[in-house]
Amino acid sequence: MKLSEKLEQALAAGKPFFSLEFFPPKTEQGLANLYERVERLARQQPLFVAVTWGAGGSTAQRTLELCGACQGVFGLETVMHLTCTNMDQSTVDDALAAAKEAGVRNILALRGDRPRNHEYQVGANGFEHAADLVRYVRAKYGDYFCVGVAGYPEGHTECDDREREFEYFVEKVEAGADFVISQLVFDPELFVVWEQRCRARGIAVPIVPGVLPVQSYQSFRRLAFLTKVHVPAQLLADLDAARANDQAVKDIGAAHAVATVRALQAAGIRGVHLTTLNLEASIRRVLEQAELAPATGGGGGSEGSRGAPVAATATAAAAVVAQRREWDDFPNGRWGDARSPAFGSVDAYGAMVRFDAQGAGRVWGRPQTLADVSALFVRYVRGEIAALPWSDEPLRAESGRIGAELARVNELGYWTLASQPALDGVSSSDGVHGWGPRGGYVYQKAFVECFVPGDRFPRFLSRLQSQAGRITYYAGNRQGDFMTNAHSSDAATAVTALTWGVFPGRAVVQPTLIDKVSFLAWRAEAFRTWREWADMFAAGAPERAFLEQTADECWLVNVVDNEYKSPDAIWDLFTAE
Structure with missing residues (x-):
């Protein structure tokens, strides 16, 4: 019909x-x-x-x-x-x-x-x-x-x-x-x-x-910005007051x-x-x-007939369904569980929706050297500009804890796309770092996602490999090369937890993970964003040629420090060598 x-x-x-x-x-x-x-x-x-x-x-x-x-x-x-x-x-x-x-x-x-590139002719x-x-x-x-x-x-x-x-x-x-x-x-x-x-x-x-x-404070902010729809003042106030309590945001x-x-x-x-x-x-x-x-629609999970005991197999099936629903109770950025149907919906790469070619040029300039790109990223982490081609909003408040290190790393030429500080049992109601229901505690491993220029990557990789056991890394380039030291008999199924929380009456919740599947999904989008940025410059422009070459040569790398009780050690991996 x-x-x-x-x-x-x-x-x-x-x-x-x-x-x-x-x-x-x-x-x-x-x-x-x-x-x-x-x-x-x-x-x-x-x-x-x-x-x-x-x-x-x-x-x-x-x-x-x-x-x-x-x-x-x-x-x-x-x-x-x-x-x-x-x-x-x-x-x-x-x-x-x-x-x-x-x-x-x-x-x-x-x-x-x-499209925002020069070659496109409308119609x-x-x-x-x-x-x-x-x-x-x-x-x-x-x-x-x-x-x-x-x-x-x-x-x-x-x-x-x-x-x-x-x-x-x-x-x-x-x-x-x-x-x-x-x-x-x-x-x-x-x-x-x-x-x-x-x-x-x-x-x-x-x-x-x-x-x-x-569903979440960050996704709401992003959608409200992109759509420009009017949001009632009371809803804005309620969500802002509850932004550190993910369950309260969902309730509101x-x-x-x-x-x-x-x-x-x-x-x-x-x-x-x-x-x-x-x-x-x-x-x-x-x-x-x-x-x-x-009034009598089917619910989630399997149930026995009225008045009859529920079979053990049905109970197990219902438990699996409930567990899968937990995967996206508290979505937390691009590194959610790749098994979730909602994976990637909350925080996609890209601020390209904000700008045409002229607007991008005003905010991001006309880069022709690696130093130009480094300077742009430094301006972003210092709060001097509000967006990058890979991020459509300023750094979140929790990054203030590692702001100085982020500036140093970007000055050295490691261009950070995402990061988080290590946390050891912070209250889930903490206004900056908390998430999930009240009365719990949250934990994080220090994490950095960055682009590494091709000539610097071999030495950086060597330092990562020298920290086997402590450091987990995932690396890939535009050509499709991929490598990781994730510990598993099968690299395709190895999963590295980044964030987890312990709450009253709940199993441990792990809203942010990295595995091969999620890394490869975002690698494709990360390098596609280089192309979109390059396309904002006319064919033959030196900026376009530089951005395309840089995208061809650099690597996307995720670095996780598994020793979350030593919050500063990860930064020692980023050197001028």
Whole structure:
């Protein structure tokens, strides 16, 4: 069934409904575990699910695979996101053909982020706006696909003229859209006013508001910055006060999402589109507390028949499910558990979304030497600039503990992308270093992730190898070379814990890990960011040639000091030699 038909039926019934949005995980194990999560959430009877599409088709294969499973295996009406900017027409054709073959009949047509390099010519592939993609799908497939578009109740971040932006939206709908999914809504009143304006303008297709239960303080800050949506002052104050208590942040996020759903329902808005970030616990809370889930829907884990004892095997299965949910209770940056469906969603590399070529030049200059790059990183760790190509926000407060060492290391030419100080039993309620529920204690190993120029790498590697047992390292370059001294009979399964916490009534929680899978996933993105930075300079420019050469020659290295009770020893590895 096309989604437009299901939406019409749901709206005619006058009952609340919901939908869910997932993204393609970065790892095969994450995808496999997401399937288990989707299967459980499918029992809550969402009207449909949506799967996101990476910029330029970067997640095309995994998006199509996940869409096919949702539609064909789990029997969920599925919407495939599809962006058109910076994509060849053939890629769009292939995606539409694959969606049709998989039985997916619903497309959310999006423009996507504009490329920021000099060579790109807007409209070169025939797609400049989402409306162009809508027209193309209609021209090629007629009414086979149900086509949706995005709506921006508070205006698009790239358009300062709200009236003109609204007319662009109307054009998208009139090009042949069957439904609308809105940008995230934190202030329901703003959505209601916008929805009424749409109706007054003659837009009759269903409009479903997007709702996000806040999962972590850092991810919320990042999303709020990128989307520029209005966040109520009370929510901001509550989250800021609870930022050191991850469980409290989740509680606040779920409660606000429930309040948003109820406010929308009171205004006559029956359906909501929940952004899951591939997480489950908060979504279940919202569904239950907002009474969106069926009264007798299936829950997580296996249960025996009413009144009968639960079998030991069922109990074990439920325990495994519960343990897997713990993987992403407290997501903590890029080095979360690579088995988690949510791996990588909280803290991706890249501030490229902030800048065009001119903006990048103003902030990051025009580097032509290794010293220029070192100076840029030093300015960042000293707080003189707020972003790097690999980081879209300033250093976090905990880095103040190692600020002097970070400046020294970058001055020496080791360009740090991530780091943390060693901690030995700090209170989980500590305002700077704490995380997780109150009443616990948190621990950290000192950790540095950095780029090392090619001519310096052999000597640096020798120092790392001389500390076998104490130091664990992972290293890789753009050409695909990889090495590690992680202790295991199988390097592919060796895992190094970076952070862990001990809390009342819980097993030990390990929210940040490094293993081969996670390292390789982020290595690819780290070196892709070099390319994006280089592409901001015109072909033939010395800066472009320098950045490309540097990316070809340097290594990405992760260094973990396993002796967390000796917090300063790791810095002795970074020398001028």
